[in-house]
Amino acid sequence: MTGYEVSRPLLDKIDAREQALTREAEQVRTLIDELAAKLRELDEAIDHLQITRKTLVSLAGEDDAEPDAPPPTLPGHPAYQQILTVFADLGRSLRTRDLCQAMDLPVENIENIRSKLKRLVSRGILDETEPGLFTQPRP
Known part of the structure; x- marks a missing residue:
């Protein structure tokens, strides 16, 4: 070993x-x-x-463009169509007071029309380019 x-x-x-x-x-x-x-x-x-x-x-x-996105729907009240007609006829941005005058509405209707304009903005039918100034979006 x-x-x-x-x-x-x-x-x-x-x-x-x-x-x-x-x-x-x-x-x-x-x-x-x-x-x-x-x-x-x-x-x-x-x-x-x-x-x-x-x-x-x-x-x-x-x-x-999103082809599947549905187009914005216009609320049923005829005032909405009248508002869009004024925008189309004048072809420019408008304030609520100017829109009321163009529609021959009394000043008392400003808040009612403003709420309709805001609803159209929320649905993408109109744009609010600055506070209180509304316009149709460009295609």
């Missing part, structure tokens, strides 16, 4: 530790494989979203 004799119990401990580390390394390799597969799935989903975004931006650039 040489000067160093290794005892059996020490070799058994080394073998047990080596086996435990081998099992742990295999578990980590399995986890790495699972995480790599998950990462590939996420990257693929990101790629699909980027392609979708590019396609949508491209399509929006080709046609800014």
